Amino acid sequence: MAQIKSPKAQEFDTLIVGGGLSGLLSAHVLEATGRNVLLIESMETLGGSSRIGQTKAGPVDHGLKIFPATPETHAALDWLETIIDEKIERTEIEAAPVTYDDGKFKPYVGFGSATVETASEVEAYAVEKRLLLSSTPKDWVQKLAQTYTGALMTQSYATKFIVDDTFIIETLLNGTKRICAQEVVFAAPPQQLPALLGDGAIPARVRQKLHKGDFWTSVNLDIVHGHAVTDSQAVHVLKGANEEPTIGVFHAPQADGLQVSQWLTLIPRDQVDEEELVAGALKQIKRQVKRAYESAFDGLVQERILVVPGSHGSLVGQFDPAGRLPKIDNLWIVSALFSSHRNTVGAILETQRILGELGPAPVHETERQLGPHTVTAEA
Numbered sequence: 001m002a003q004i005k006s007p008k009a010q011e012f013d014t015l016i017v018g019g020g021l022s023g024l025l026s027a028h029v030l031e032a033t034g035r036n037v038l039l040i041e042s043m044e045t046l047g048g049s050s051r052i053g054q055t056k057a058g059p060v061d062h063g064l065k066i067f068p069a070t071p072e073t074h075a076a077l078d079w080l081e082t083i084i085d086e087k088i089e090r091t092e093i094e095a096a097p098v099t100y101d102d103g104k105f106k107p108y109v110g111f112g113s114a115t116v117e118t119a120s121e122v123e124a125y126a127v128e129k130r131l132l133l134s135s136t137p138k139d140w141v142q143k144l145a146q147t148y149t150g151a152l153m154t155q156s157y158a159t160k161f162i163v164d165d166t167f168i169i170e171t172l173l174n175g176t177k178r179i180c181a182q183e184v185v186f187a188a189p190p191q192q193l194p195a196l197l198g199d200g201a202i203p204a205r206v207r208q209k210l211h212k213g214d215f216w217t218s219v220n221l222d223i224v225h226g227h228a229v230t231d232s233q234a235v236h237v238l239k240g241a242n243e244e245p246t247i248g249v250f251h252a253p254q255a256d257g258l259q260v261s262q263w264l265t266l267i268p269r270d271q272v273d274e275e276e277l278v279a280g281a282l283k284q285i286k287r288q289v290k291r292a293y294e295s296a297f298d299g300l301v302q303e304r305i306l307v308v309p310g311s312h313g314s315l316v317g318q319f320d321p322a323g324r325l326p327k328i329d330n331l332w333i334v335s336a337l338f339s340s341h342r343n344t345v346g347a348i349l350e351t352q353r354i355l356g357e358l359g360p361a362p363v364h365e366t367e368r369q370l371g372p373h374t375v376t377a378e379a
């Protein structure tokens with residue numbers, strides 16, 4: 001293995017980049033194997049796109065979360081239960097997705113002859129049967145964050161991987177702090193990797209795949225309505241002429257008279273004039289919701305906006321093996337983009353798969369000689 005060069009760098013067995021659901025799950029599982037783990041997160045709080053959203057109607061998930069009632073979802077949840085040590089009760093609801101057209105609701109049966117660029121992403125949400133869960137991503141990341149005992153650095157952005165031969169030997173945080181780890185688990189958007197690894201570390205065709213893939217940025221609107229708008233449990237696929245669709249669901253009306261709905265539409269990643277596009281997408285969501293439910297914004301209590309760059313798209317079939325890059329031997333990428341199951345389910349299943357590949361903790365020379373010992377990391 002390549003030699004670590006900087007004597008000042010902090011040393012760990014495993015560096016995990018990104019404290020969303022995937023990174024937190026990785027941190028727990030790898031810590032349990034006896035690894036000395038450092039989890040870094042660029043934001044002040046953990047959770048990523050699964051973090052809690054506080055609203056005037058109580059806590060909600062950060063943006064729309066839909067769990068299709070499929071064997072894969074059950075498998076992902078079964079594994080998750082073993083990590084968070086908690087049962088996740090599942091209630092299956094059946095409600096055919098709806099769309100709104102010509103002044104009335106109709107079953108959603110696809111987009112017909114209309115050109116819809118985000119169709120493959122949208123279809124993953126438009127399910128007939130989905131699961132309502134006793135706990136949701138916001139609860140899982142909270143529990144994982146509370147029970148993680150390894151080293152943690154928040155407000156720490158991975159800005160550069162220094163590669164020697166085929167190994168990442170150092171990682172720079174916020175441009176200056178140096179971290180050494182025998183292995184790196186990358187649980188942040190993989191589209192960042194070409195910039196982080198720099199020229200020459202990965203072949204041009206790999207760089208191209210990560211740069212130019214079909215990625216989308218999600219624009220999300222959570223609405224707290226001042227009154228009960230509908231008791232429909234159906235996934236709504238709302239679309240005007242020449243528009244990309246808006247997907248959303250209504251939560252059950254609350255006893256205090258409030259009702260929450262969550263909506264999402266997608267814009268191409270890396271648009272030159274992104275601010276304008278986001279503003280346009282938000283207007284579109286509101287227009288489509290108002291068209292379907294005229295009184296939806298009467299007595300509006302709250303709106304929450306969330307924009308997640310590059311959150312949707314696919315890298316399926318682009319890398320062999322998935323989640324690894326050629327010529328970088330100690331990097332594992334955990335991302336739903338490598339899964340044929342989109343979104344949270346894909347993220348959980350990919351994390352499980354990659355963790356299976358990582359296996360037990362690496363054995364150090366000193367441990368072989370002296371037996372196991374505890375390493376305390378300065379956070």
Ligand SMILES: Cc1cc2nc3c(=O)[nH]c(=O)nc-3n(C[C@H](O)[C@H](O)[C@H](O)COP(=O)(O)OP(=O)(O)OC[C@H]3O[C@@H](n4cnc5c(N)ncnc54)[C@H](O)[C@@H]3O)c2cc1C
Binds near residue numbers: 017
């Ligand atoms: C709005 C929205 C709606 C969704 N709806 C659904 C749905 O309905 N159903 C469903 O199943 N799934 C849904 N998903 C997807 C699901 O939330 C994600 O697939 C899953 O949570 C991804 O988790 P993750 O940990 O891989 O990534 P993330 O949650 O994106 O976490 C990545 C973390 O890495 C951090 N980070 C990024 N770059 C760096 C860096 N360089 N250094 C350090 N830290 C970094 C980020 O701050 C973030 O905390 C949705 C996602 C979004 C955003």
